[in-house]
Amino acid sequence: MRDDAAVTVAVCQLAPVLGDVEGNVARALAAVAGAAAAGARLVVLPELVSSGYAFSGPDELARCAEPPGGPTVTRLAAAARAHGAVVVAGFPELADGGEMCNSAVLADPSGVRAVYRKAHLWDREKALFTAGSAPPAVVDTGVGRVGVMVCYDLRFPEWLRLATLDGAEIVCAPANWPAEPRTAGERPVEVVRLQASASVNHVYVAAADRVGRERGVDWVGGSAIVAPDGYPLAVADPARGEQLLTAECRPAAARDKRVSPHNDVLADRRLDLYG
Template sequence: MSAYSVVACCQIAPRVGDLAYNRRIGERAIRDAARHGAQILVLPELAQSGYVFHDLEEARTLAETRDGPALQLWRALARELGVVIVGGFCEQLEEGGVANSAALVDASGVRAIYRKAHLWDGENTIFSAGTEPPPVVDTAFGRIALMICYDLEFPEWVRLPALAGAELICAPVNWPRAPRPPLERPAEVVRVQANASVNRLFIAACDRHGHERGVDWVQGSVIVDSDGYPLAGPVEEGGEQLLLATLNLAEARDKRISRHNHLHQDRRPGLYGEGGLLA
């Protein structure tokens, strides 16, 4: 496995409820990224279905299993192009619920499915929250962890894949636009940078663009290095965007930040009052 990997964020605009259209624009973005040399490709949150559902019943009509058309397409493209694809989809659950999920697919098939654990605003009325920590998957291009959007606002959650050896977090996101002071970066991007820096790992957060049922988006896709500095993005411009960055993932394996400091070895969990997964 080469230490250097080319990562792409494919900032597209899915249409809520238009599954065939969403597959088409996803395929176009994936092929375009692969033509530009990308090996790891990230699509937005709920790229398969769109995001702003009216209610649970609408979400159920748009949900798919891991064997549904979207993941079948991603599997075929990953196999044909020799890439890793991470994308968000509305997952149909056995008990009739739905999850806000992300899949990691490579040439061998579906390697992992992660269900968003921290639900944002109206998502709480539609989705069943995930209960499993972010998976960390060994791929041909690096050790990749999956998270989704609001998950990135919980430092304890980001720490889990860092401690499990993740080199890169791929995070499909849909960041709703909100007011902010002039000249300030989106707070969502700042949090991604902070998470990357305090864990010394890379993060690729793929946002979306467009307008959906009264919601506009930050359009803040960003690829951040292990020191917390953006390598690509955020562009914050309208329209489809392809962000590309070449990452030396070996840097994420070195947690030393000074002669006498190591980010993992310096942790003192007994002082933090944290138990369970964080102990």
């Protein structure tokens, strides 16, 4: 990739239907096709996009879980190849030992490049999933060096810092943010955290949230693509449901950590004092 090249990044805010894996994957593939038609070469889909989220228990989850070699990931990877794009999407992973993980795949035209397992589990996920035991995935792709994490992972500044230190230029985060009380007129704090994460690390952040009420759970619908300066390039319209966001990103801008003539957000860290 040319050093100053721009790439169109897309975030697809979708409404998966709980348990309808076949239908969800079909809708996800249609969303990838739509994003590619809009010029996107990196497409981010929500957490657990193949399954939905509000499982009644482990049995219902198990009926949706698949290994990385299963049809969901295989079809997403085929879409990445067909469209010449990088695709990041969440799915419930059936791991070798039989445990289930809240995972995200990164596929590019060459195939599956990474399967990342969410390391910080939210609420009832702790009773359903096994937490990941590896750092964020960070992968060199044709559109720059791309990091992957999932939803509640973003709440831990340590995690996006790790991805940044590993060279991530665009951090992709499939998410399912349950709606919580918020002050009227305020942008959701989930989006605010994305902005701050981008800013303090001087990276792009692209998060795909979901919509569609599920067993009494509503969602923030807070998908966004944020620039390294912390300002959104695209942010979901709360009045709409499913939507496609796109933005031009220049990964090279995220490699430059200077924020003033004498400041660099990584070099200025006081590692001697952080303990």
